[in-house]
Amino acid sequence: MRQLSLLCLLLCSMMSTPVEASPNFVVIFCDDLGYGDLACFGHPTIRTPHLDQMAAEGQKWTNFYVGASVCTPSRAALMTGRLPIRNGMMSAKRRVLFPNSNGGLPASETTIAEHLKTKGYATAAIGKWHLGHKEQYLPTNHGFDSYWGIPYSNDMDAVKGFPNYRQKSQEDPNYYAPIEQYQVPIIHNTEVVELPANQHTITQRYTDHAVDFIKENKDKPFFVYLAHNLPHIPLYAGEKFLGNSSRGIFGDVIEEIDHGVGQILNTLRELDLDENTLVVFTSDNGPWLPFETHGGSAGLLREGKGSTFEGGMREPTIFWMPGTVQPGVQLELGATMDLLPTFCSMAGVDYQSDVTLDGYDLSGLLRGKSKTSPRDRVFYWREEQIYAVRQGPWKAHFITAGCYGIGPKKEVHEKPELYNLSQDPSEKYNIAARHPEIVQQLTELAEEHRQSIEPVENQLEK
Structure with missing residues (x-):
């Protein structure tokens, strides 16, 4: 009888527990x-x-x-x-x-x-x-x-x-x-x-x-x-x-x-x-x-x-x-x-x-269970090239060009530009000379990422 009562309680509990709907x-x-x-x-x-x-x-x-x-x-x-x-x-x-x-x-x-x-x-x-x-x-x-x-x-x-x-x-x-x-x-x-x-x-x-x-x-x-x-x-x-x-x-x-x-x-x-x-x-x-x-x-x-x-x-x-x-x-x-x-x-x-x-x-x-994003980096690709990379607040530009139709012409930078996007979201102040170690870190990150790209058939050129 005791086992039957426990079984009834368990079944009632299962029935009363709402099933969480898929979002x-x-x-x-x-x-x-x-x-x-x-x-x-x-x-x-x-x-x-x-x-x-x-x-x-x-x-x-x-x-x-x-x-x-x-x-x-x-x-x-x-x-x-x-x-x-x-x-x-x-x-x-x-x-x-x-x-x-x-x-x-x-x-x-x-x-x-x-x-x-x-x-x-x-x-x-x-x-x-x-x-x-x-x-x-x-x-x-x-x-x-x-x-x-x-x-x-x-x-x-x-x-x-x-x-x-x-x-x-x-x-x-x-x-x-x-x-x-x-x-x-x-x-x-x-x-x-x-x-x-x-x-x-x-x-x-x-x-x-x-x-x-x-x-x-x-x-x-x-x-x-x-x-x-x-x-x-x-x-x-x-x-x-x-x-x-x-x-x-x-x-x-x-x-x-x-x-x-x-x-x-x-x-x-x-x-x-x-x-x-x-x-x-x-x-x-x-x-x-x-x-x-x-x-x-x-x-x-x-x-x-x-x-x-x-x-x-x-x-x-x-x-x-x-x-x-x-x-x-x-x-x-x-x-x-x-x-x-x-x-x-x-x-x-x-x-x-x-x-x-x-x-x-x-x-x-x-x-709200975490305060830190699992993403700490962004890779900026344009026309099959890495133009820039961001890690945390730091962004390095290896190549720059304006938007389609207007803006500055394409420029490959022998010395990458560096911006702190938290302090300078408009990318006005190149501070690469002050932080060569950050430039080096981001350069290595971009190269590591580039090595992960495997060649595939280009769909846009068919």
Whole structure:
């Protein structure tokens, strides 16, 4: 009888103990958003109330990086947790994939979505892909159950005979091009369903697809990868937002994206999924500065898209998961490559293999269980070369060049430049002469890292 009573107590205890649900993940990934383009990161005239609230309730990361300073390689880094030099997704000849490219993310690479599928996650890719537009490279062949979006940048498939966008954008902060100028398709799974994409409505439609997917999969774990193709030029905004921002059409675009973030967060709250969903907001690289008011701002950071100065690769980043992510401003180092190991760790996925990963598990920092990031270094690759390396506050430049289209020409430094980014985030004061031992340390670190790179087939040059 005593044994029967104990068994009953044990069964009751097991029944009353709630089973912890697998966390959901939402990544909202902008295109060419600068470090200084959000109100919560210091912009004085662009209103981003939903992102501001997200930052107040979550963690605002001020030292968060991408794997490259331009679209394709940066996206490959996020998806695989690996620097793009390791999987052929970076080139000195072709910076990104184009409509006439034949390559893409190799099938041998394992994406975040593929890892999460092993635990039964529903997965959706929405928005700009830019990791290969041939069918074998599309999201549905890289772990995603569904895909709806454009396969590459929104300025591709341009048609001749229209006004020069760069010239017009420099003349008018509110200019937007005819939709017909860019014959970019919208693809649903593997089929073209719209040509050209109506880019005036595309931001809201991306948000609608994300909200619908969340509602449809509310009873199972899910991963949403929402990659906005804006504020990459050409800029377009929906009717409700066009002309609303004093910053011009660029501000209209950001405020519409912010509105969409609010819709997604509100959906999670309404479905009681907010405390079980990690939402990450960041961008693929810095602002495209040659387009002046149609490009963004890197704030106090130097240069922009295409460069390995901070303005090209340090991104405004927010993590949000009420009750799990400890609110505050996070000064530690992080990078988009860290999302894969972080998500897998939180989902209970064994992601370790014989493949070299460049990401670190940040879940301890997010939960407030650790004060120190497992990441203490950042490697700045551009066009198949290490241009710079950061360790702690110290950053050494071995090669420098301006952002695409403007800025200083490429210079290989016989004596590397050195900056203390904690004290000089704008990289104004080269202090290499005062700290030769730090320069030597970083030079050796870069060389050690370079030796870890094995040659692979270049996908961007196919």
